[in-house]
Amino acid sequence: MSVSDERELVLRAQRGDVEAFGELVRRHQSAVYNVAYRMTGSRHEAEDLAQEAFLRAFKAFDRFDPDRQLRPWLKRITTNLCLNWLQTSRVKTTNVVTDMHLPGQEAATMDDYAQNRPLPEQVVMRRETAEQIRAAILQLPPHYRAVIELRHFQDLSYDEMAETLGRPLSNVKSDLYRARKRLGEILGDW
């Protein structure tokens, strides 16, 4: 995917070309979906929220600068959308994560041993670690999940996080530090 290809698609989509926007959705849907999945813990909700994020992005597309990278912008929209959804829905935190398995993780074969791929127990350990991390994040209140998502999975600076969330810098930093501390406590307890 070249930058110029994507820029051309963006320009076409900004002129109302829905098919061009559909191609952009194909290129970025996995990344957007993962933002929603990390925030909500539910595949079904994540799919719906990812779809809604793309629809909102298209409606706001005339304000997007085509010289910027598209994926970070989409991820920020998704984060805010998920945060609003979490804050308005009845489920604030999930004590039981509904989607703990990771599809696509197959059992190891003899080829895996020969080619130095992870052994079955290593695959299991990684899966368990991943599930623990997801579950721990889902134990956090929505605004803590948002700052963890923006900092650790979208690599935003403090200023960018404050701008994305529309909150004072000091509040964002405070939430981040407390979220990390809480995460450490949760993971340490397991």
Added chain:
Amino acid sequence: MKRTDKMNHIDDDLLNEYLDEQLDAAMGKRVDAHLAGCYDCRERLAEMRQLFATMAELPEASLGVDLSRRVVARLSAEFRPRPIPRWTFPIIALQMLVALALFVWLWPSVQPALETAGRTLPETAELLLPAFSLFDVVEPLFDGLERLSELGQTIGPDSPLPILEGFLIIGLAFILWLAGSGLLLRQSLTVQQKS
């Protein structure tokens, strides 16, 4: 400014900023110096780094469906082209009639100016030569223009308008046409987006 001398430990805020590389160079060096001599703070730093590394290793979940089809279907339904509203047809017809009437009315004034330009500007004449070579092909068009010229002489101004006035009138009419069409287009789009 937080204290980092060896008698005190680095507080959580400062440790977080250090890990996020948000400290200025001077403060960063002070933290480094403290860490060099404080086992407890180094332990806390290592735990936080481990937490960061653990999160960084979280694999991406696979998306089992293609969202693009749903998105395109929704957008196509919301933004499908609407036919031009019927109430715009009389306005468009009126615009065309006004444009034609204006052309007929002004042609006697414009034609001499074009002829003058052709005589006085050799370059223009050279450019027009290929057009004249196509005269046989476009002769019916010129015949039509000549008949319009005769019509214009009967309904137009008694004497040809000065070149500048003529072009000003054409320019004004063009701007009004653009404005009218732009407003119509905007109204059409507004109706489209609201539906």
